[in-house]
Amino acid sequence: MNIGEIARRAGVSRSTVSYALTGKRPVTEQTKQRIQAVIDELDYRPNAAARALKEGRTRTIGLVIPPASLRLTDMQLGFVASVVEAAAHADLDVLLSPSGGDHDRSFERVISGRRVDGVILMEIRLEDDRVTRLQRTGLPFVTIGHTANPHGTCWVDVDYATLISRCVYHLADLGHRGIALINRSAELVAAGYGPAHRALEGFTGAITRRGLDGVTLTCADDAAAGETCIERLREDHPEVTAAVTVNEAALPGIQRALERANVTVPRDFSIAGVAARHWAEDFRPQLTAADVPTFEMGASAVELLLERIAAPETPAHHLLLTPPISLRASTGPAPAR
Amino acid sequence: MNIGEIARRAGVSRSTVSYALTGKRPVTEQTKQRIQAVIDELDYRPNAAARALKEGRTRTIGLVIPPASLRLTDMQLGFVASVVEAAAHADLDVLLSPSGGDHDRSFERVISGRRVDGVILMEIRLEDDRVTRLQRTGLPFVTIGHTANPHGTCWVDVDYATLISRCVYHLADLGHRGIALINRSAELVAAGYGPAHRALEGFTGAITRRGLDGVTLTCADDAAAGETCIERLREDHPEVTAAVTVNEAALPGIQRALERANVTVPRDFSIAGVAARHWAEDFRPQLTAADVPTFEMGASAVELLLERIAAPETPAHHLLLTPPISLRASTGPAPAR
């Protein structure tokens, strides 16, 4: 069921079939129809490997995801979904590659051997081996998140530092003096995970500029950790009346712990942060937060990647988004002493 | 940077390089080392398209997921993660294809053109076009879930009917007479979504066999819907003292509504069901439920697919899992009248 078979049955040459399909040279309407009839009859589809071999491109992009054994966070899932969506829209296929853990083989396989035309990387560390590896190979790539020194790379990210700063200012304006940062896990901070670092950066910056009393905590990405985190906070730092967080997965636990301690939000305690919209709206009361525009980010990543594939020598673009903070119901004036 | 270049620099023929790499014919240790040195120096990787073209297989499998625009449920995410994991383990790549909605082009592209060696399909409907399409093409495939008439197809599924029956029996044994089924959304039921139908089947069967009083409800896959569902249930059917559910995403809402109505679980109301472990353990009190073994199912699906690819003419296997129901804390004796 190859192009030769079609050509024989239609009584033309293989090249004519090819031209009829791609339209790169004119073919008489009549022959075109004869060819199409044979194709329909045999349900013929050109072999993707053969085409890729000759054309030198695969019309496929790689998407490197965190090791699948870890449960993906909602935000990561949002990126994956939007990248897949945007790629489908551009008639591209998406090859998935789990990375990290013992999956380096998979990563290696996807980026080498010309299996993909470009790669989208997520969960970027400040120093990221995969980024340097990709730079060496010369394969076009775009990262969601950015490294400590992102010059010359193409990326799209949320400006965590600015957003967390704004949250702190907002709380300070409401009269809060003791504010805690509930960051991502200690492991992620130690590993140099970008969002965690930049959140910390934005937090300490805002705290010093306003002369406030800042407490920073790390917290694993799950509800249980959120609970113990709040318990610890209330015990060790009773002076703290508000918190900002970038740890959306901890939110349900945070809520539970506050309820159990009979702390009413926002009367007794205010909380704000950065989270996917869905987490903010599921919080009770709904969370004042910057909604991470995962959909837009994934779509932009694909768009940037396509530009990069089309013109690899072009100077690298990037996109640093600062979505507005949606005022919902979880922040209020500091409680009177 | 092709095999010819390597051959030239190592002073051997292209075929020798190929044999040195694949090991399909003996090559002297000495030449092998010389070749390897050149390969390391140039960081050469064989072109995947060329290899696929000649070998007639791509070492890639397709994974058809629900349209990415919908938020994937935790269970679906679990399947994706475990399939990717298992595939990576078998040195296979995974090509993602969103299906449904306006994504038929993507599906078509992935299954035709010999882009993949086989396909794993999830979110199967009782009558599923994609399954008949795949049967026509002759491409090996395995489904997670099964159609109404699954003979001759390869699949792995959870026995929802039996599990829900068992839940009902368990509750009946505890003295409950009025039991509700909180099913998936009305749309899914209408669309012939397998698990929703089979849950209903198992429920009504068990209810009639025990001569109980059954109420069936549909509920969208989110917390808010779970809340209104419980509210409606308590209003319209006060005689109901227990519920079984296959709607894990509704659980947080169910919990919230029960708490707000001051209904203590399991003293006043019992609840059991089928859910991914994580949802059951996050419920308060922890949910008595059959834990859907998403990891095992994804791995089995890959395994079955590999068998099928190796021996397409072999009679089709399937795997119907009935995981044990984990007794946790959400079921207890029916309240006294």
Place this chain on the structure above:
DNA sequence: CCTTGACCGCGAACCGGTTCGACAAAAGCG
């Protein structure tokens, strides 16, 4: 010394598309 066979390596064909130069027939033009 010649034969035998194991062992290595080479050259060529092949997988299934795309693409380029060539060429015949038809069309346009003076």
Place this chain on the structure above:
DNA sequence: CGCTTTTGTCGAACCGGTTCGCGGTCAAGG
């Protein structure tokens, strides 16, 4: 009518691997 241009099709080369048949080399055995 002869000449150029256009149009539609063909044959062959190419992409970068794998694979098969062939042959040269060398050690063992008669």
